[in-house]
Amino acid sequence: MALLEVEGLKAYYGQTQALHGVxxxxxxxxxxxxxxxxxxxxxxxxxxxxxxxxTEGSVRFDGRPISGRATEAIVRLGVGHVPEGRGTFTNxxxxxxxxxxxxxxxxxxxxxxxxxxxxxYFPILKARISQQAGTLSGGEQQMLAIxxxxxxxxxxxxxDEPSFGLAPLIVQEIFRIMRRIxxxxxxxxxxxxxxxxxxxxxxxxxxxLETGRVVMSGxxxxxxxxxxxxxxxxxx
Amino acid sequence: MEQLIQQIASxxxxxxxxxxxxxxxxxxxVSTDHINFAQGEMAMFSAFLCxxxxxxxxxxxxxxxxxxxxxxxxxxSIERVILRPLHGAPVLSVVVVFIGLLAIFHSLAGAIWTHTxxxxxxxxxxxxxxxxxxxxxxxxxxxxxxxxxxxxxxxFFRFTPLGLxxxxxxQNPASARLAGVSVxxxxxxxxxxxxxxxxxxxxxxxxxxYLEPNMMASILLYGFxxxxxxxxxxxGGAVAGGFIVGVLENLVAYFGNLLEKIxxxxxxxNGEKLTVALIIVITVLTLKPSGLxxxxxxxxx
Numbered sequence: 001m002a003l004l005e006v007e008g009l010k011a012y013y014g015q016t017q018a019l020h021g022v023x024x025x026x027x028x029x030x031x032x033x034x035x036x037x038x039x040x041x042x043x044x045x046x047x048x049x050x051x052x053x054x055t056e057g058s059v060r061f062d063g064r065p066i067s068g069r070a071t072e073a074i075v076r077l078g079v080g081h082v083p084e085g086r087g088t089f090t091n092x093x094x095x096x097x098x099x100x101x102x103x104x105x106x107x108x109x110x111x112x113x114x115x116x117x118x119x120x121y122f123p124i125l126k127a128r129i130s131q132q133a134g135t136l137s138g139g140e141q142q143m144l145a146i147x148x149x150x151x152x153x154x155x156x157x158x159x160d161e162p163s164f165g166l167a168p169l170i171v172q173e174i175f176r177i178m179r180r181i182x183x184x185x186x187x188x189x190x191x192x193x194x195x196x197x198x199x200x201x202x203x204x205x206x207x208x209l210e211t212g213r214v215v216m217s218g219x220x221x222x223x224x225x226x227x228x229x230x231x232x233x234x235x236x
Numbered sequence: 237m238e239q240l241i242q243q244i245a246s247x248x249x250x251x252x253x254x255x256x257x258x259x260x261x262x263x264x265x266v267s268t269d270h271i272n273f274a275q276g277e278m279a280m281f282s283a284f285l286c287x288x289x290x291x292x293x294x295x296x297x298x299x300x301x302x303x304x305x306x307x308x309x310x311x312x313s314i315e316r317v318i319l320r321p322l323h324g325a326p327v328l329s330v331v332v333v334f335i336g337l338l339a340i341f342h343s344l345a346g347a348i349w350t351h352t353x354x355x356x357x358x359x360x361x362x363x364x365x366x367x368x369x370x371x372x373x374x375x376x377x378x379x380x381x382x383x384x385x386x387x388x389x390x391x392f393f394r395f396t397p398l399g400l401x402x403x404x405x406x407q408n409p410a411s412a413r414l415a416g417v418s419v420x421x422x423x424x425x426x427x428x429x430x431x432x433x434x435x436x437x438x439x440x441x442x443x444x445x446y447l448e449p450n451m452m453a454s455i456l457l458y459g460f461x462x463x464x465x466x467x468x469x470x471x472g473g474a475v476a477g478g479f480i481v482g483v484l485e486n487l488v489a490y491f492g493n494l495l496e497k498i499x500x501x502x503x504x505x506n507g508e509k510l511t512v513a514l515i516i517v518i519t520v521l522t523l524k525p526s527g528l529x530x531x532x533x534x535x536x537x
Contacts, residue, residue, distance in 0.1 A: 050414065071413040087411035089404050100404040103397050104416040152416060 001063060003028040003156055003188050004049070009057040009067075011041070011048045011212075018044040020212040021057065026156070026205075031182050031189040033199040033220065035234060036209035042192040043084050045209070046158045049190075050074050050081045061156065076104055080149030080187075084160040086141045087148075090134030094125055097133050097144055101151035110153060117185065118147040121177050139170035146174070150181070157181075159191045163198060171195075175202050196234040200224040208233045242370050243486040249375030250458075251482020252382040253444070256437030257452075257459030258466065258474035259386065260430040265468050267406045267426035268319075270330055274337035275434055276456030280449060281341045282307040282431070283438030284349050287356055287447055296359040300439060304432045311431025315424040345449045356442035378440045385436060386475050389429075393471075402426060454510055458485070461513040464520045467527025476529060481516060485509045 004026040011019040019041050026032050034042045048055045051071045059067040066074050075081065089097050098118065102111035119126040122143045128136060133144060142162055149157050162178070163171040179202060181187055193199035200206060200220045207217040208229065216229060223229055257275060264272045272278075282303055289299035314337065322330055360377035393399035405412040405422035412419050437459075438452070445451050458481055466477025489512075492504035504512075520527060 052410070052413075070418075072416050072418050075414055075416045081414045083411065083414060087408060087414060089407050089411060091407055092400075092404065096400055096404075099397070100400050100412070100417065101415040103401045148415060 002026060002060075003062060004190070005058075005060040006045075006049070007058045009045070009048055009055060009059060011044050011056075012054045013044075018053075018212055019048060019055075022209070022212065022214055024207050024214055024217065026188060026190060028155075028188055029182075029186065030205060031179075031191060031203045032205045032207065033191045033193060033203035034207050034209055035193065035196045035199060035223075037233070037235065038194075039211070040209040041212040042209055043160055044212075046081065046160050046190070046192055049158060050079060072104075075152060078153065078155040080152045080154030080157045082145045082149045082157065082159045082162060084164070086145040088133045088136070088141045088144060090132070092133055093130050094133050094136070094144060095129045097148055098125075098151050101148045105153060107153075111151065114151055114153055118150055121150075121181060122147055139166050139174065142166060142170075142174060143177075146178070146181075150185070150187070154187055156188045156190065159189060161192055161194055163193060163195050171198065178202065196230075197224075238370075240490060243490045244483055245371040246375065247483035247486035248479055249371060249378055249444075249482070250486070251462070251479035252375075252378040253437055253441045253455060253478075254458040254462040254481050255382050255475040255478025256385065256433060256440065257456060258463035258478045259389070259471055260433040260437065261459060261463045262468060262471050262474040263426055263430035263433060265463075266471075267402065267423050270327070270334070271460070271468075272337075272430065273331070273334040273456075274341060275430065276452030276459070277338045277341035277345075277449075278307070278311070278431055279434035279438035279441075280452040281310075281345050281438075282435035283356070283442040283447055283451070284345050286435075286439045287354060287442070288349070290357070296357075300359075300436075303439065304435050307435035308428040308432040311434075312424050312428035314431075315427035319427075320420070342449050349449075351449055354447040356439075356447045358443040359439075374443055378444070381436065381440055382475065382478075385433065386472070389433075389471060398425075454513075457510065457517075458482070458513050461516045461520075464517055464527055467530025470527065470529045473527055473529025477527065480528075481513060484516070485512045488512045 002025040007023045009019055009022040010017060022045055034045060036042050044053060047053050049059055051069055051074050055067055057067065058065060061077060061079060066077065089100065098115060105111045124140060125143060125147060128140065133141065136144060146162065162174055175198065178189065182189055191199055191203060200223060203220045206220045206223045207214050209215065210233065215233065257279065260275050261271060264270060285306060286299050286303040289302060290296060318333060322333060358374040360373045362373055393403055401417045402422045402425060404415065405417050405419045409419045441455060442451065459478065462478035462481040463474045464477065465480055466473030466475065488504060489506045489509055496502045496505065
């Protein structure tokens with residue numbers, strides 16, 4: 001059974017319709033990427049999955065319908081969302097940023113294990129543990145955002161442009177760790193990226209969006225090697 | 237000299253009350269960005285509730301927790317029932333609702349308990365102690381209660397998961413939701429806490445000024461001045477600001493009287509204390525809107 005099934009998803013900002021019936025499915029365990037130009041609806045799709053915009057259509061997570069539910073309720077089912085712009089609690093310390101995400105978890109021992117896991121993936125966060133999160137570098141804040149999502153004990157992670165505004169070396173490091181998280185912690189990922197080449201390297205499946213519709217989909221390796229798709233939709 | 241010390245001591249005591257009310261204002265401001273103009277009347281209403289319980293023969297220290305809990309629930313329900321539909325409404329609509337609440341609590345108290353002034357016994361033992369020439373036992377008690385309250389709140393926000401969730405919700409609601417926090421409930425909780433703090437302020441101030449529906453009108457203004465002086469976004473600053481305003485108003489009156497005695501020229505005195513508070517409000521808002529202790533966030537760009 002698919003981990004996430006999206007059918008005919010429409011999204012609206014006020015009167016403006018941003019998604020016109022997006023459908024796709026995610027198999028458990030994989031990394032899927034949503035590609036497309038600016039304004040294609042990539043971020044809106046992620047926000048719709050978490051109930052952050054007004055939507056129509058059906059979204060099923062693990063067989064359970066989640067469309068129309070409150071963001072915090074969806075998140076607690078095991079959907080970790082790493083938002084655009086990282087969403088750091090700048091006035092809170094690194095430690096507090098991580099603990100707030102574990103606040104609703106009943107199993108405190110599991111939360112502690114996840115905290116240890118996070119520090120193993122991102123040792124720099126442990127070194128910065130009592131520092132105000134607003135003082136972290138961009139790369140460190142991105143690591144913190146991913147860690148915060150991990151602290152929810154998610155089965156699916158939605159990542160919105162994790163490479164945004166970061167130096168190529170940092171991006172490589174973060175993507176390498178994301179691959180490890182996917183393999184070791186068994187967290188499926190839905191990755192939105194402006195940088196299509198980078199995303200296709202990491203992902204095993206790709207969907208291409210254009211003006212709020214899925215225009216094509218396929219294995220990442222196939223999409224990557226298809227020159228026509230690359231030229232017309234991905235711009236490289 | 238002795239008179240000066242006495243003025244400062246009583247200023248600190250008054251400051252404790254302003255600090256409580258300032259704290260309640262800050263509580264709601266940091267979570268919702270609103271100034272609750274009805275905060276004073278809610279505190280007054282709580283004081284009346286407490287008086288009613290005392291009148292029925294309850295001991296003050298049993299009545300107080302009851303009143304605090306009831307006030308907490310009133311505050312919580314106001315947010316859930318009245319303010320919930322106004323999420324995202326223009327700020328003026330919210331202000332009108334606050335003024336409406338002010339009028340409602342004011343008239344409700346008058347209707348239930350009448351407008352006649354009632355004595356409210358001090359809960360603190362009337363004993364003489366070293367320095368009691370400068371400060372009365374009730375005033376000392378008010379200060380202790382305020383400092384204790386601040387300590388408890390500090391510990392709550394700093395050391396409990398719920399306190400952390402409330403801070404996160406106040407700072408970045410969208411991210412807090414993504415961390416699984418029910419932001420809507422955190423707002424309601426903030427209102428409940430503010431009402432509970434206001435209840436403590438009300439029951440502490442009632443013995444000092446007598447109980448009647450108008451008792452909080454000017455005190456809210458001082459509390460507001462205190463919150464602004466300390467920084468409307470900082471709970472610790474609000475308490476410090478409350479004390480500063482309390483001492484300042486007494487000192488201004490004291491030196492005004494001194495000036496009149498020496499030169500025969502009346503510039504300022506006891507009658508202008510409220511004016512002092514208003515001047516403080518305007519000065520802070522024009523010169524340093526973030527207040528003395530307001531947050532300066534360190535941010536990397």
